Amino acid sequence: MSTKPPAVATDAQASAAIHRPATGAGNWLGVEALHYKQEGSAPFRDVSRRVLFGDAQFSSQLRYFEVQAGGYTTLERHRHAHAVLILRGGGKALVGDAILTLAEHDLVSVPPLTWHQFRAPHDGPLGFLCMVNVKRDRPQLPTAAELETLRSNPRLAAFLRD
Amino acid sequence: MSTKPPAVATDAQASAAIHRPATGAGNWLGVEALHYKQEGSAPFRDVSRRVLFGDAQFSSQLRYFEVQAGGYTTLERHRHAHAVLILRGGGKALVGDAILTLAEHDLVSVPPLTWHQFRAPHDGPLGFLCMVNVKRDRPQLPTAAELETLRSNPRLAAFLRD
Numbered sequence A, B: 001m002s003t004k005p006p007a008v009a010t011d012a013q014a015s016a017a018i019h020r021p022a023t024g025a026g027n028w029l030g031v032e033a034l035h036y037k038q039e040g041s042a043p044f045r046d047v048s049r050r051v052l053f054g055d056a057q058f059s060s061q062l063r064y065f066e067v068q069a070g071g072y073t074t075l076e077r078h079r080h081a082h083a084v085l086i087l088r089g090g091g092k093a094l095v096g097d098a099i100l101t102l103a104e105h106d107l108v109s110v111p112p113l114t115w116h117q118f119r120a121p122h123d124g125p126l127g128f129l130c131m132v133n134v135k136r137d138r139p140q141l142p143t144a145a146e147l148e149t150l151r152s153n154p155r156l157a158a159f160l161r162d
Helices: A144-151 A154-161 B144-151 B154-160
Strands: A018-020 A022-024 A045-053 A060-072 A082-089 A091-095 A098-102 A107-110 A116-119 A126-133 B018-020 B022-024 B045-053 B060-072 B082-089 B091-095 B098-102 B107-110 B116-119 B126-133
Touching: A045 B082, A045 B107, A060 A116, A060 B126, A082 A091, A082 B045, A091 A107, A091 A154, A098 A154, A107 B045, A116 A126, A116 A154, A126 B060, A144 A154, B060 B116, B082 B091, B091 B107, B091 B154, B098 B154, B116 B126, B116 B154, B144 B154
Parallel strands: none
Antiparallel strands: A018 B107, A045 A060, A060 A126, A082 A107, A082 A126, A091 A098, A091 A116, A107 B018, B045 B060, B060 B126, B082 B107, B082 B126, B091 B098, B091 B116
């Protein structure tokens, strides 16, 4: 390391790069693992959340979610869309009435007001990136009647049964 | 394939999922490889560009750039910020006056008005995701004087020399 004072910043060197190296599967230096949701607010199992890019200069956020083996995200919908890229592992997703089998680097668009849930397999994690607009509505949970409608489709019932 | 007519869409099943499976390194079903820039508009070598998520419901775009062995992106800057995640391979990046050594899943923030360039190593590709705001300014190229200033730093001169 040099002990010389830093050169005077020029316009061309105005801002410092932020480099957050990957320090292992689903971990980055200086990126905190957050609670996925408030405990008890909605059903989910074994999910962590990280905001990879979320500062004010971006009109969207890029988050990383990791679902551990056997875990699942909340079944929910909202007006905002999700842009998802599978970063690690595989699993399945329910999106509307489709059940998708996911592999590394697959892309998934979750359209507005579409029920969705991501599930890790029983033998490994599912890690995915999710881009959302900063300005977005809160998720809605299914009512008992809506759940019943979803479960009237045997494929969806099997997916939701875990 | 079933020949039955599709079930009537309910509110809960309003929209079809879009699932674009990864079909190999840096390729996705239904995602077109685009020209990185107009030929001759700015110096670069062996770069392809894909818009992974770019429809109007998102206030940002998620793009994938792939730089082939020995290639590099344009040295440029702009007021908008870049949020980068290395998806494939490694390489180096110049961001401001920092030279970063990149590995898979590393995160890089490129701040506003900061000179930057990504370079693949000589023995393999560098593939990275880049999130940008939809509303953004055009890149600026360095003037001869700005290039001279950058090259007055021996580390940067060595990086830019290829």
